[in-house]
Amino acid sequence: MARYSALSLLRNALSGHRRWPRTWQDAEPKRHYDVVIIGGGGHGLATACYLATRQGIRNVAVLEKSWLGGGNSGRNTQVSRSNYFYPESGAFYEHSLRLFEGLTDELDFNIMFSQRGILSICHSAHEMEIYRRWANAIRMNGVDSRLLSRDEVKQRVPQINLDCRFPITGGFIQERGGISRHDALVWAYARQASAAGVDLVQNCEVLDFESSDSRVAAALTSRGRISADRFALCVAGHSSQLAALVGLRLPVSSIPLQALVTEPVSAVFDTVMMSARIHAYISQSDRGELVVGGGADLYNSYAQRGSLGTHLETLPALVELLPLFSRLRMMRHWAGTCDMAYDVSPIVGPTPLENLFVSTGWGTGGYKAIPAGGDTLAWTIAHGCPHELLRPFQLDRFRDGRLIDEGAASGVAH
Amino acid sequence: MLRITCPYCGVRDQTEFRYGGEANRNRPLQPEQCSDQQWADYLFYRDNPKGLLRERWVHSYGCRRWFHVMRDTVTHEIVEVSPMGALAPAEGGGE
Numbered sequence: 001m002a003r004y005s006a007l008s009l010l011r012n013a014l015s016g017h018r019r020w021p022r023t024w025q026d027a028e029p030k031r032h033y034d035v036v037i038i039g040g041g042g043h044g045l046a047t048a049c050y051l052a053t054r055q056g057i058r059n060v061a062v063l064e065k066s067w068l069g070g071g072n073s074g075r076n077t078q079v080s081r082s083n084y085f086y087p088e089s090g091a092f093y094e095h096s097l098r099l100f101e102g103l104t105d106e107l108d109f110n111i112m113f114s115q116r117g118i119l120s121i122c123h124s125a126h127e128m129e130i131y132r133r134w135a136n137a138i139r140m141n142g143v144d145s146r147l148l149s150r151d152e153v154k155q156r157v158p159q160i161n162l163d164c165r166f167p168i169t170g171g172f173i174q175e176r177g178g179i180s181r182h183d184a185l186v187w188a189y190a191r192q193a194s195a196a197g198v199d200l201v202q203n204c205e206v207l208d209f210e211s212s213d214s215r216v217a218a219a220l221t222s223r224g225r226i227s228a229d230r231f232a233l234c235v236a237g238h239s240s241q242l243a244a245l246v247g248l249r250l251p252v253s254s255i256p257l258q259a260l261v262t263e264p265v266s267a268v269f270d271t272v273m274m275s276a277r278i279h280a281y282i283s284q285s286d287r288g289e290l291v292v293g294g295g296a297d298l299y300n301s302y303a304q305r306g307s308l309g310t311h312l313e314t315l316p317a318l319v320e321l322l323p324l325f326s327r328l329r330m331m332r333h334w335a336g337t338c339d340m341a342y343d344v345s346p347i348v349g350p351t352p353l354e355n356l357f358v359s360t361g362w363g364t365g366g367y368k369a370i371p372a373g374g375d376t377l378a379w380t381i382a383h384g385c386p387h388e389l390l391r392p393f394q395l396d397r398f399r400d401g402r403l404i405d406e407g408a409a410s411g412v413a414h
Numbered sequence: 415m416l417r418i419t420c421p422y423c424g425v426r427d428q429t430e431f432r433y434g435g436e437a438n439r440n441r442p443l444q445p446e447q448c449s450d451q452q453w454a455d456y457l458f459y460r461d462n463p464k465g466l467l468r469e470r471w472v473h474s475y476g477c478r479r480w481f482h483v484m485r486d487t488v489t490h491e492i493v494e495v496s497p498m499g500a501l502a503p504a505e506g507g508g509e
Contacts, residue, residue: 299469300469309428
């Protein structure tokens with residue numbers, strides 16, 4: 001892989017940018033691999049990349065039914081944070097955030113990670129009590145968080161309307177949280193994986209499996225039969241469909257999560273702000289668009305669009321909080337298909353079939369988890385048992401009643 | 415905006431309703447005889463189909479009654495609406 005540098009940029013600029021090497025190779029699928037990963041989004045690509053670069057397993061294919069990163073990885077609001085409540089979640093997402101901090105260097109690709117802080121605001125005395133408990137729990141998890149008074153919120157976000165409906169009483173902030181460019185993250189992992197020998201196969205949909213009760217022998221795809229020693233499902237909202245092909249059911253429902261962007265404006269908003277109470281969150285992208293999200297549409301859907309009713313909640317909340325944005329035009333809206341586990345925590349690890357692994361349940365919070373999800377799943381596939389950080393997040397927790405309810409920390413009404 | 419026909423009130427906007435998840439989730443008649451996995455199957459596991467889904471809705475801002483909807487989860491087209499109790503319960507339990 002030719003590394004990017006100021007010199008290579010200059011050389012290519014002088015030759016009209018016609019000689020950049022392909023970012024990744026568009027592979028023809030082989031008939032057999034050591035590991036086949038189904039799903040070419042952030043989690044699938046990161047898993048493949050770390051299998052090759054950290055676990056020494058390079059005979060790997062990623063099968064993607066359309067184009068790399070075309071699913072939820074191309075539809076999220078780019079937030080990274082580790083301010084979850086339970087220690088198990090804190091440990092996992094903190095691992096991911098720390099990987100984010102070094103990722104541009106590690107992957108030689110500018111993912112534009114900007115640690116501009118994640119500010120969660122609250123709107124009543126009772127909510128302030130809950131947030132105090134939450135902020136302290138985060139600190140007990142060894143993660144940074146700081147409570148803010150009402151005045152400190154105003155200092156941090158001068159444009160905020162403190163006396164919105166309902167008046168703001170304070171909040172807490174994780175300064176190390178931030179945003180990055182979601183497409184860049186996908187391409188960075190694709191480039192590194194491809195350079196390390198992984199076959200990235202697009203336009204390759206898994207239509208069925210050749211399997212028994214105990215093993216998967218092969219994937220039957222739109223580009224032929226592909227066998228492997230081990231398989232991993234990294235298909236987010238389609239987890240139930242792929243699992244059903246081998247007779248597995250999952251504690252997962254697929255719901256839409258919408259987002260919108262405004263027309264681009266000059267730099268005006270320098271943090272990420274979330275209000276769980278009135279269901280809106282906002283940041284400003286590097287292109288100047290305000291990226292706005294809110295609560296999820298609360299019905300099962302694979303349509304990658306929600307309905308207008310959700311905008312009628314999100315946008316008034318936004319305008320209440322930040323009146324200066326009231327005349328901005330919304331440029332585009334879309335949705336992803338979120339695989340919600342019953343306890344809104346991920347399910348990553350082995351399945352009842354001995355050579356099939358699953359990475360699902362990421363719900364509305366999968367983007368921030370891509371580096372750690374890939375790292376821990378790659379380890380798990382290589383070793384045949386769950387990585388230490390994944391042990392609390394196994395499928396059997398539903399049988400044993402050890403749920404990890406991160407509904408609140410998901411930050412999205414569900 | 416989903417437009418849902420409440421069997422009692424007629425067509426209303428989706429914002430008047432609350433979603434109740436998949437139908438055909440039948441509480442085992444003798445839970446004490448279920449294994450932990452069978453109980454987990456009832457509580458947590460879902461079919462989550464891509465396509466036609468029979469589901470439950472309640473008209474929270476209207477008559478507040480529950481009913482069934484058959485809807486396509488890809489096109490959002492509502493194919494059928496029926497009141498609670500209109501369907502025969504699946505074997506092994508009641509609605």
